[in-house]
Amino acid sequence: MEYVYQSIVDNEVNCENIDVITFRNNLNKILKSPYSNDDWKINIIRFSNTVHLGVEHLPRNDYPNKEKYEYWGEKFEHYCTHDGDFNDAFNPNDEFCSVVRVNIDKYRLIMAAEIDCYEVVYEKRKKTRAKKEQYVELKTHKIIRNDRDDFSFKKYKLLTCWVQSYLAGVPKIIIGHRNNDGLVKILENHYTLNIPKYANGWDYRVCLQFCKKILDIIKENTTNGNRYTLQRAHDTIILTEVTYTESDDYIPQFYKDYLNDDNDANETT
Secondary structure (H helix, E strand, C coil), X not given: CHHXXXXXXXXXXXXXXXXXXXXXXXXXXXXXHHHCCCCEEEEEEEECCEEEEEEECCCCCCCCCHHHHHHHHHHHHHHHHCCCCCCCCCCCCCCEEEEEEEEECCEEEEEEEEECEEEEEEEECCCCEEEEEEEEEEEEEECCCCHHHHHHHHHHHHHHHHHHHHHHCCCEEEEEEXXXXXXXXXXXXXXXXXXXXXXXXXXXXXXXXXXXXXXXXHHHHCCCCCEEEEEEECCEEEEEEECCCHHHCCCCHHHHHHHHHHHHHHHHC
């Protein structure tokens, strides 16, 4: 998370009233929990009254052909964003990250999220057209051929799309529907705020309320200077205090120095 903290320092962000600093990955897991059987684990350090969430990757039973489908998705992103020879080699680890402020109920968060790309749009105003840049999420999915495919798409794929895009303030998702050979045949635009209107089997309000409850648990049961793990195991939420050593501290010293300098400045004014 070092570059997240570097962004905070470089932009002189006031963290005095920030409740949580995290990657989006952690919030994705939490918001999807009411409709998912996946277990997860999150590391927690509470420092200067802010909760810092670290990403923990648990072993998972991968679905068949996972690497192939991931490659197709990464190649689609490359095609959509690459200006040049589409046959050029690409590095799937190249990515851009946006650091944003997010409010979930009463909680104020600073969140980092991988962003695929942006587009330029023009908003109509009274006598002018205002130029605006906005983020876009890129996804792939198999071609929908029947009602069963449509139900699954709206229940699972669109839940993931909505969670990721809603959290990061991404208004538009472009989904490339591919055949069994990985060739994209259909492009669809989905708009994040409209997705809940045609969702199947999930309610965005349940997701947000569950996340608020998890943040309640963390804020009410942790104290400054201590480390914890929060784990979901078989639908049970477990918060555990763990031994805290310097090697476990993922909050960089330059960020701590920044907070101390900021506090000293506030005391002298």
